[in-house]
Amino acid sequence: MRVSSESELVEAIAGATGPLRIVGGGTRDVGRPVVGEVLEVGLSGVELYEPGSLTLIVKAGTPVAEVSALLAGEQQRLAFEPMDYSGVMRSTGASTIGGVVAANASGPRRIQAGAVRDFTLGTRFVDGAGRVVKNGGRVMKNVTGYDLVKLMAGSWGTLGVLSEVSLKVQPIPEAQVTLVRPVESLAEAVGFMSAALGSPFDVTGAATTEAFEVAIRLEGSAFSVDYRAKELLGGVLAGFERVEGAGSAAIWDNITRLxxxxxxxxxxxxxxxxxxxxxxxxxxxxxxxxxxxxxxxxxxxxxxxxxxxxxxxxxxxxxxxxxxxxxxxxxxxxxxxxxxVPGFQPQAPRVAALSRAIKQKFDPRGILNPGLMDH
Amino acid sequence: MEMPKPSDGVLAKRAGIIARLREVLPDDAVIEDRVELKAYECDALSAYRCPPLCAVLPASTEEVSAVLRICHAEGVPVVPRGSGTSLAGGAMPTADSVVLGVMRLTEVLEVDYANRFIRVEAGRTNLSVTGAVEADGFFYAPDPSSQLACAIAGNIAMNSGGAHCLKYGVTTNNLMGVTMVLADGEVIEVGGAHLDAEGLDLLGLICGSEGQLGVVTEATLRILAKPEGARPVLVGFDSNVVAGACVSDIIKSGILPVAIEFMDRPCIEATEAFTGAGYPDCEALLIIEVEGSEAEIADQLSKIVAIAARHDPVEIRESASAEESRLIWLGRKSAFGAMGQKGDYICLDGTIPVSELPHVLSQIGELSQAYGLGVGNVFHAGDGNMHPLIIYNANKDGDLAKAEAMGADILRLCVEVGGCLTGEHGVGIEKRDLMDVQYAPDDLEVQMAVKDVFDPAWILNPAKVFPLGASAGRRGV
The missing domain is CATH 3.30.70.2740 (Alpha-Beta Plaits)
Structure with missing residues (x-):
């Protein structure tokens, strides 16, 4: 069953007589397999985009590729650098923004900019009882009531089905450079990465490949990136080499595609x-x-x-x-x-009990992706 | 402000409850003397006061747990309190409640620079967290104005922000883990020195829950390397509208200042009279601060100045020294004190989309005329978090009520244009009864259902956040 509006989503959930398997683009088949009728979230489209406020409100089923293209037109992007699982999942589907939020699937820039949950300003969702619930909003600072936005991010469709998300976006910086160096061991690699992340030079990526090639990314104005690269190369990242522009981008693209x-x-x-x-x-x-x-x-x-x-x-x-x-x-x-095999980390008994009780409140009939997260 | 009628049953067993608390706490950690309790009858929303049943000052997670076990068993409401700097009445007690202050929990438990975190007891003040790491070149980013006094526990409860959160985010973006005592006394650990939740993001839920889901006793916080330097530029404009447009252009340009602060004429005049910071005579001014090396700062400031120059500024004053930076910030940092010279004030905290700044500022001006009350605007413009200060006279009958009515109108306006009631102060009692302006009944029902999970008996800070009518059944009245 495919729904293309919030009212259809409400009908589908309220009228469901058994478990529903919630699907966006079908690129993140993670967790315990859900046996149930497929509910495909086809709500798509941009509700509001204000580049001057760094704000985007978009329906949950909108493909990430569409969102990224729209933002790129204004020299902006999703700061959290969404992970693309489609390759490893051998999926031909198009990852949706709702799926990214539901999986809290943050990429390499998470260490500096923050996670998907940190950039999600608001959500609308339909809970397991068929109620439309909104939380948060479209503004960057909001402490009005409980933060259910964080709870929904990373809840894998087990608490409610997202219909709309509002996101803080980020300007695309003028330049990037990645500093790379092969090292002998993971301990040595972590030492370099820690030193770079503990420097004042605003590192936006710190990763190491299988063969211990360390990669440290800097982004910003061309002037600033060059300054910081020189400071790092002359300091804690001595012996590293510069990879500029497209070569730098390719390193991080490989990581987000796994x-x-x-x-x-x-x-x-x-x-x-x-x-x-x-x-x-x-x-x-x-x-x-x-x-x-x-x-x-x-x-x-x-x-x-x-x-x-x-x-x-x-x-x-x-x-x-x-x-x-x-x-x-x-x-x-x-x-x-x-x-x-339980796909998610087993939790301490009381924490697990709290999670189960939350699930029960949001989805009293237990029909939304039941069992997927083991709660 | 309406508060629930205290429970006669609880009031009647006051002596018994205090005796039980004394069994688990040292003598000086239970305060029952009516005079000493005055210190706990309000927070920084001092227009509203009520002495509690008693106050307790546990010094360990175990003691907090013991207190909550007793209060849970006795059915006594508990009002958690950090340093009592809440502007929303978050720590205001009721007569039948036990105030649980965490100010004796102040230890630094672990500092780990390689992994960039610090673990502290939650009663530690915000500024002293940075104090513990700054000699080694690190800092804790969220910087609420009350940071000298406010406790991390309260920062977590209210998800506090500050002037620099435009770049670094608010508390929830810098909080990695907590030790929390649940209402029934059980202790849980959520998060830690790693990133992101292993299941549902309970940490994200706890942060900003205003002490209603548990009492946080320890926190793991992200620390960052201090930037090499920081410098502000001050730009004066001849209209609020133009200043607002300039904010939007700076943000869109891709430069990420650490702060963009806004002051309007009433605030500028008040701070000039108070501090003599030497601000220009203008309708609105922005203070924009950037960070980095000297050369990076110069580069960013030149771009900002170029953007500002397109908006016919009255004056552009780029700081060239530490002393000039101090003077630029002096007025802004003294703004609340300066406005206090004009009379009593209430401070609002609504957030609006940045694009709505000019419209909302002119509407606030009209409301000010209509109510006959002065308003000054000083706020974090980069993220649209406004702090209109409404001036009234506490000694004049009905003036506070009038100021509150005007405040409510401004907050309704914030919601109407796509914003929210509170950006960083929290709901507390102050905005509790406006929650249904922003949220539909089902939105609030789901939030209250979350409290049901953590605190089924609703003993933790029960009369806060939700409209009293909406929470009545759950609070057992």
Missing amino acids: APFVGNAQDLWRVSLKPGDAPSFHEAVRGIAGDCLFDWGGGLIWLGVNGVTTAEAAQTIRAALAPLGGHATLIRASTADRQA
């Missing part, structure tokens, strides 16, 4: 942890690790898994995380494995 994992069939995990813990975690999972990508200064590890079952990998990964803190989410695995 290029190392496109075209292979490894299970893929997304691990968020304290950046400094990345080397010891990586060591602990070395026996099962396939391809790896280290983003967010080491605080986000995209971990491919080789040679063990999904269940065994889950056990190894979560055991390695237990003493460190952080969380691991299964992004890609077979449907059967996603059915059997």
Whole structure:
């Protein structure tokens, strides 16, 4: 079933007699597989775009590509650099803005600019009882009532179906440069990334590839980028080389597309942890690790898994995380494995109980993506 | 301001409740003396006061938990309090409530520069968080005007902002984790030194929930490397409309100042009389601050000056020294004090789309005429967060009510043009009964359902945020 207006969305949910599988562009099939009628969110179009206020209000089913093209026309962009899972998911669908918000799918710039949830100013959604709920608005500072916008971001359609989102956007800077250098170990890479992120030079990306090539991105006016690059090269990033313009952009494009994992069939995990813990975690999972990508200064590890079952990998990964803190989410695995293995990090009992109770309030009949997040 | 009638049952067992609290707290952590309790009868919204049943000052998460277990069992409302600097009445008690102050929880627990966070007890003041890391070149970004006094716990409760959040975001964008005591006394950990939630974003929900979902006792906060330098430029204009247009052009240009502050003529005149900062004689002025190295600052300021020059400025004053920067900021930072010389005032906090600045400013001018009350506007223009100050005379019968009515009209206007009731101060009691201007019944119902989950008995700060009529059934009245 495809809905193309908020009123159709209300009808579809209010009239549902069983579980609904909520789909935007169908590019993020993550979590426990939902058995239910497909509800495709086809609401599309721009409600308001005010470049001078850095504000965009858009219907949830609008393709991200359309949004990005519109913004680019005014030299603006989505600051959080949405992750594009379509390649790793082998999906031909077009990622939607509602899907990006529902997955809180932030890219490399998250460490400096903030996450999707930080740039989402407001939402309208239809909850499991068929009620239209709005929260937040279109302004950048808003503490009027509880912040359900944050709650909806990253709730994967389990609490309500987004019909409209309002976003803060960002001017596209004049220039970018990436400073790169191969190093011997992940510990050395994290050391460089920490030093760069701890400098006053406003680093907007800090990632390391499988073979420990460190990449540090600077963006801004051409003058400022050049100044900061020189300061870093003469200081904590001695021995790094400059990659300018399009070459620089390609490095980060590969990360947002998860290029190392496109075209292979490894299970893929997304691990968020304290950046400094990345080397010891990586060591602990070395026996099962396939391809790896280290983003967010080491605080986000995209971990491919080789040679063990999904269940065994889950056990190894979560055991390695237990003493460190952080969380691991299964992004890609077979449907059967996603059915059997909890894809989201198990939570402390009381926190899990709070999440379940929230789900129950928002979706009393348990029909919106039931089971997807294990609450 | 209407507050719920205190529970006779709770008032009747005051002595018993205090005795139980004394069993779990040191002697000096339970305040029951009527004179000493005066310190807890209001926050910075001092027009409204009520002494609580008693106040407690726990010094650990365990003590907070013990207090909440008792209050939960006794059915006593609890009003969490940071430093009591709320402008919205967020920490105002009722006669049947226990004020739970966290000001003894002040320790720095962990500083980690490599991973760029600090973990502190939540009663620590905002400025002293930066104080703990600045010698090493770091800072904590959110900077509410009350930062010398206000506690991180209150910042989290109200999701506080500040002048520099145009670049760095507000509390919720800089908060990584909390230790929180739930209404029934159980302690939970949410978030930590890693980024983003592992399940539902409860941290995002907790931040800005005005002490209604739990009592935060520890917080993990993002810290940033201090920029090399910062310098402002002051630009005067002969109309509010032109100043507003200039703000929009700067934002659109791609330059990201750390602050764009706006003052109108009444404020400029009041601060001149008060501080002699040497502001130009004009209708409106902007203070725009940028950061970076000396050369980067010069580069950005030259671009801003070029944009401002297209708007027929009365004066452009680029700071060339620390002393000139100080003078430019002096008037802005003294604005609230200066307006206080003109009389009593109430300070509003509505946010509007930046594009609506000229329209809203002229409407506020008309309301000022209609009500016969003076208004000064001084605010964070870059993000549309307005702070109209309505001047009234507290000694004149009916003047406060008139000022509040005018304030309500201004806030309705903010919502009408696509904005909101409060940008950084919170709802508290002050804007509680205007919530249905911004939200439909279902919008509020869903928010209250969230409180039901965390605090089913509604003992935590129950008479705040939601219109009293809307929350009555849940509060058991």
